[in-house]
Amino acid sequence: MKVRKAIIPAAGLGTRFMPVTKSMPKEMLPIVDKPTIQFIVEEAKKSGIEDILIVTGKNKRSIEDHFDSNPELEQNLQEKGKTGLLKMSQDITHLGINIYYTRQPYPAGLGDAIARGRSFVGDEPFVVMLGDDLMMDKVPLTKQLIDRYNETHASTIAVMPVPHKEVSKYGIIKPENEIMPGLINVKSFVEKPAVDKAPSDFAIIGRYLLTPEIFPILAEQKPDKGGEIQLTDAIDTMNKTQRVFAHVFNGVRHDVGNKENYLETSIEYGLKHPETKDALRKYIINLGKKLEKQGKE
Numbered sequence: 194m195k196v197r198k199a200i201i202p203a204a205g206l207g208t209r210f211m212p213v214t215k216s217m218p219k220e221m222l223p224i225v226d227k228p229t230i231q232f233i234v235e236e237a238k239k240s241g242i243e244d245i246l247i248v249t250g251k252n253k254r255s256i257e258d259h260f261d262s263n264p265e266l267e268q269n270l271q272e273k274g275k276t277g278l279l280k281m282s283q284d285i286t287h288l289g290i291n292i293y294y295t296r297q298p299y300p301a302g303l304g305d306a307i308a309r310g311r312s313f314v315g316d317e318p319f320v321v322m323l324g325d326d327l328m329m330d331k332v333p334l335t336k337q338l339i340d341r342y343n344e345t346h347a348s349t350i351a352v353m354p355v356p357h358k359e360v361s362k363y364g365i366i367k368p369e370n371e372i373m374p375g376l377i378n379v380k381s382f383v384e385k386p387a388v389d390k391a392p393s394d395f396a397i398i399g400r401y402l403l404t405p406e407i408f409p410i411l412a413e414q415k416p417d418k419g420g421e422i423q424l425t426d427a428i429d430t431m432n433k434t435q436r437v438f439a440h441v442f443n444g445v446r447h448d449v450g451n452k453e454n455y456l457e458t459s460i461e462y463g464l465k466h467p468e469t470k471d472a473l474r475k476y477i478i479n480l481g482k483k484l485e486k487q488g489k490e
């Protein structure tokens with residue numbers, strides 16, 4: 194069956210990014226001039242996704258506004274002859290992909306957010322794309338997962354190696370064997386293991402291709418100690434009755450829900466953006482010289 198649907202969970206509180214996330218969704222934080230979630234929606238479109246469900250929550254209205262039209266702004270741009278900006282605004286409204294919204298009433302975990310997509314997904318395979326995780330590669334990671342699914346018809350989770358001391362921040366896989374280059378048969382999935390108990394350094398990153406059998410499992414899933422329904426636990430349960438593979442991502446990942454990574458991503462993107470790249474490059478070179486001098490003093 195063709196993979197046509199995606200769920201983008203974007204209802205988390207974003208506490209790692211406080212205070213800005215007190216009133217603003219972290220998924221709307223700009224990378225130079227484009228909100229993070231727009232990159233994710235564009236990745237979905239490039240991967241052939243037709244329908245997206247964005248799971249939102251309180252203080253997340255600006256996500257809906259961003260993909261809606263803005264007649265006042267558009268009229269103003271039209272009158273001033275700013276046709277480039279007018280087109281930019283209209284293109285976001287007419288992305289050629291259907292976007293639906295639902296609310297998660299309490300931030301009860303990623304598993305709970307995904308469970309809210311059950312009737313949207315129906316009995317089709319679908320992808321989950323985390324609203325704060327940017328993936329850069331020649332072929333979009335979502336498309337890579339869909340290509341794998343088209344070969345195996347199995348759920349496939351994106352993973353990549355992370356530094357060993359960071360494993361406790363992620364869902365980690367216990368690999369069994371590599372069944373073809375970059376595709377791993379998984380023994381178990383463990384959410385945020387202690388550093389000395391982690392079964393590998395392969396961490397689950399923000400893209401999942403799941404079969405709809407995940408929904409009855411999520412419905413039965415008990416919350417963890419922190420009161421959250423973990424998607425990783427549901428995937429581990431599913432893996433006991435149908436195979437779930439791990440696909441190794443070789444591109445670049447930016448977790449923009451974390452301040453340091455967000456700043457690095459903004460700089461990297463700014464060095465590619467036609468309006469900022471030259472000035473930013475000069476600035477960084479001069480800053481580097483200054484910092485080096487300070488370091489020697």
Ligand code: UTP
Pocket residue numbers: 202203204205206207208209210248297299300301302303305306323324325450
């Ligand atoms: P994160 O754990 O990165 O998001 O979840 P968070 O909980 O907002 O962040 P911190 O840790 O407090 O800073 C990954 C994605 O899942 C969504 C988030 O919005 C984010 O895009 N999510 C998380 C939900 O939609 N609902 C939840 O209950 C939890």
